[in-house]
Amino acid sequence: MAQTHTQSQATAPRGTIDGALRLLDYWATAYRRTWKGSVVSSFVTPLLYVLAMGVLLGGFVEADPETLEGATSYLAFVVPGMIAAQSMTLVFGEVTYPVMGMIKWNRTYYAMTAGPLGVEHVILAHLGFVAFRVAVSAAVFLAVVAPFGVHESWWGVLLAFPVQVLIGLAFAAPIYAFSAGLRSESAFSLVFRLGMIPLFLFSGAFFPVSNLDQPLESLAVITPLWHGVDLTRMLTLGTLELGPALVHVAYLGALVVLGWWWAQRRLQRRMVV
Amino acid sequence: MSTDLPASGAGSMIHASGLRKSFGGFEAVRGIDVDVRPGEAFGFLGPNGAGKSSTMRMIAAVSPVSGGTLRILGMDPATDAQQIKARIGVCPQEDTLDTELTVRDNLVVYGRYFGLPRAEVRERAQELLEFVQLTEKADAMVDDLSGGMKRRLTIARSLINRPDILLLDEPTTGLDPQARHVVWDRLFRLKQQGVTLVLTTHYMDEAEQLTDRLVVMDKGVIVAEGSPLDLIAAHSTREVAELRFPVPTDGGTHEPLAEKVADLAERVEVLPDRLLLYTADGEETVAKVHERGLQPIATLVRRSTLEDVFLRLTGRTLVD
Numbered sequence: 001m002a003q004t005h006t007q008s009q010a011t012a013p014r015g016t017i018d019g020a021l022r023l024l025d026y027w028a029t030a031y032r033r034t035w036k037g038s039v040v041s042s043f044v045t046p047l048l049y050v051l052a053m054g055v056l057l058g059g060f061v062e063a064d065p066e067t068l069e070g071a072t073s074y075l076a077f078v079v080p081g082m083i084a085a086q087s088m089t090l091v092f093g094e095v096t097y098p099v100m101g102m103i104k105w106n107r108t109y110y111a112m113t114a115g116p117l118g119v120e121h122v123i124l125a126h127l128g129f130v131a132f133r134v135a136v137s138a139a140v141f142l143a144v145v146a147p148f149g150v151h152e153s154w155w156g157v158l159l160a161f162p163v164q165v166l167i168g169l170a171f172a173a174p175i176y177a178f179s180a181g182l183r184s185e186s187a188f189s190l191v192f193r194l195g196m197i198p199l200f201l202f203s204g205a206f207f208p209v210s211n212l213d214q215p216l217e218s219l220a221v222i223t224p225l226w227h228g229v230d231l232t233r234m235l236t237l238g239t240l241e242l243g244p245a246l247v248h249v250a251y252l253g254a255l256v257v258l259g260w261w262w263a264q265r266r267l268q269r270r271m272v273v
Numbered sequence: 274m275s276t277d278l279p280a281s282g283a284g285s286m287i288h289a290s291g292l293r294k295s296f297g298g299f300e301a302v303r304g305i306d307v308d309v310r311p312g313e314a315f316g317f318l319g320p321n322g323a324g325k326s327s328t329m330r331m332i333a334a335v336s337p338v339s340g341g342t343l344r345i346l347g348m349d350p351a352t353d354a355q356q357i358k359a360r361i362g363v364c365p366q367e368d369t370l371d372t373e374l375t376v377r378d379n380l381v382v383y384g385r386y387f388g389l390p391r392a393e394v395r396e397r398a399q400e401l402l403e404f405v406q407l408t409e410k411a412d413a414m415v416d417d418l419s420g421g422m423k424r425r426l427t428i429a430r431s432l433i434n435r436p437d438i439l440l441l442d443e444p445t446t447g448l449d450p451q452a453r454h455v456v457w458d459r460l461f462r463l464k465q466q467g468v469t470l471v472l473t474t475h476y477m478d479e480a481e482q483l484t485d486r487l488v489v490m491d492k493g494v495i496v497a498e499g500s501p502l503d504l505i506a507a508h509s510t511r512e513v514a515e516l517r518f519p520v521p522t523d524g525g526t527h528e529p530l531a532e533k534v535a536d537l538a539e540r541v542e543v544l545p546d547r548l549l550l551y552t553a554d555g556e557e558t559v560a561k562v563h564e565r566g567l568q569p570i571a572t573l574v575r576r577s578t579l580e581d582v583f584l585r586l587t588g589r590t591l592v593d
Contacts, residue, residue: 010387010434012355018388025385029378030371111369113335115386115434116359273296273336 012116019121020128023112027129042137046082046144053206054078054148069208070239076150080160080233081205083141087134087164088225091171092196094130096188099179102126109271119267123260127172134168135161152238160235163249167228170252173259181266199225227251286311286438286469287332291341294327301327303493304341309438314470316487318480318579320589324493325473326366329442332471333363346437359387362436364427366443370415376426377402377411384433394433401429405459421452428459439463441472445479457482477579489583496586501579508585509577510539512555516562516569517547530567537561542584551581 013019058074071077102108112122142157151157175191182188202212203225209217220226231248234240287309294302302324309315317325330336331343334350334357343350345357370379377398384394402408405425410418418426424444431439444460445453460483464470474480480487481501489497489504497504516534518527531541531548537558538550548569552558555574562569584590 008389008393010359010389012359013388022386022388025391026371026382029374029382033373106372107367107369108371110335110365111371111383111430112386114333114358114363114365114369115383116355116388117386118355271335 010116013121016120016124019117020124022117023121023125026112027125031129038133039136039140042140043144046086046141049082050075050079050145050148053082054150067208069233070237071233073150075148076152076237077208077233078206079145079148079150080236081229083138083145083160083164083236084167084225084228084232085200085203085205086141087138087167087228088171089196089200090134090137091130091168092175092192094133095126095172095176096179096191097185099126099176100182100185100188103180103267103270104183109267113271119271120264123176123263123267127169127176127260127263130172130176131165131169134172135165138164138168151236156235156238156240160232163228163231163235166249166252166256167225167232170224170228170255170259173256173263175259177259177263177266180263181270199223204229224252224255284311285309285344286346287315287471288344289328289332289341292328292331292338292343293340294324294331294336295339300493302331302339305488305490305493305495307488307495309469309471312467312469313485314464314472314483316480316484317471317473317490318475318477318487318583319473319490320475320583322492323475323490325475325490326442328490329440329471329473333361333440334358359434360437362431362434362439364424364431364439364441364444366446368423368427370423370426370430372416373414375412375414376407376418379415379426380430380433383430387434389434397433397435398429401432404432404462405429406455419452421448421455424448424452424456425459428456432463436468438469438471441470443473443475445474445476453479477583480579487579489579489586491583491587491589497582504579504582505577508582510551511553511577512551513575513577513581514538514550514552514555514558514562515547515573515575516550516559516567517571517573518569520546533565533567534562540585544590549581549584551577 013022054075058078061074063073065072068074068077109122113119138161142151142161178191202216202220203209203223204220205225209220209226212220227248231245234245285308287307289305289307291304291306292302293300293304305328317328319325327336331338331350332345334345334354338351346360348357350357371382374382380398380401381391381394384397385391389397402411405428407422407426407429410422415423415426428441428444441460445456448456457479460470464483470483472483484501486500487498487504488495497508499507518530521527526545527543527548531543534548534550535541538552540551542549542551550558559572559574580590
């Protein structure tokens, strides 16, 4: 090579975060191609949902705080549910087919790890990008619904925002791990139909889980989405109780940690053979 | 091994002894010894399934060693994989380019993985695009490139960290003849600049064109080692007379024909459609064949190649 005056040395990363940050340009370049579409849809989708479910369908629902977990309108009840549910559904899209694509179809992960980076950097960067996507769409959602008067306090909304990232990662890490070891994409349609859609419909986003008969109610309250929905709802309605809130955070946090550990294991076994 | 390096492999770019790789019960690499010296172009020649790619993946520090010793730039891939990978360049057999990024972005993004500053990576990308003759394609999407252009881009990408060793796994497989020659030309220039090249190939012409020294691999072991010329001199004759006969329709072979000419050559190889007569003077041998009343459909006299060496050593052809 013709040597130029610049002579930096290629180096091994100094740690997991340093390594993951080296992948920032990849994700930023990839995002620059798609961000316009994703921002428009993250603006329009909540608006349509709030109008259809919150305002129009909600008009038929009696506004009784007794039956709506403390909400003074169905709109105020359903908005936090929809925000949390969106944080989940977005993640399902981001860590299923794209992960398989980067391993199997485009082999992008193999390019990323041919240099000094390892599996741990690839996972942290990918999940970091997913967290960023969740943060953007949650911020847009919270802002879009603000004019409808559904936020009880500004601090509740400020806290509901990072909670969405927590919900997103609680789903992203374990599903990522599942995808990382999968050989064929056919299982994904089951993940969506038997995983995401029932969670979306029956985890208390659209109706209080107490409306379910036993044992369905008990089943609903052990799903991760219910913990996310309940936590988000307590924050936007201003009905926060510290004990249950900490249980929700611990539950979601544990999913992140376990999912992350499993993801390292699965991707390592898949790629380093 | 015939090498003038000390047994420890000190000073070698790559040192392997008794290197093994197994996948479950299958042994892909069954104890090989290799030393690659600085600045040399070293080849692994062998058919598909010989263990070349498994060896390359271990050298690239992305596949754990199953047994034996492996040192790359004096480092152990089991403990220093990240340090090793920062100093080598890898051109994989299957393209791993990002098809939705531009040609330039593929280089820039990749360079950042090595911890190089953005401005410097941009500068290097520009130089490398020139080197692989893709400057005017810089802002095209990778999807729009031909196979040969993609391969050149992959080579450019593997050079972004100015590697001490460049690993090329089947660098021209799947390319048309013209595109292959462009790739060979670029690799030859790198070799002249002193870059240590390590490549696998199942094309004997590629091995002859590019390598100073090579090992012939078959079924996970090394069956011969040397320069292309040395190998030909040691394992074959100067010339080969190829006699083409109709493929026997009764399911038989050309063995009976071979027996009739056995004394005309040092060695006769029997292939389904032809006989190969290994001899010092091909024309003279062909003339003697005709004198004996044999009527081949066609005859060809050529120099011995690595293909013949491989056939001699393994009893099989390289591309099957």
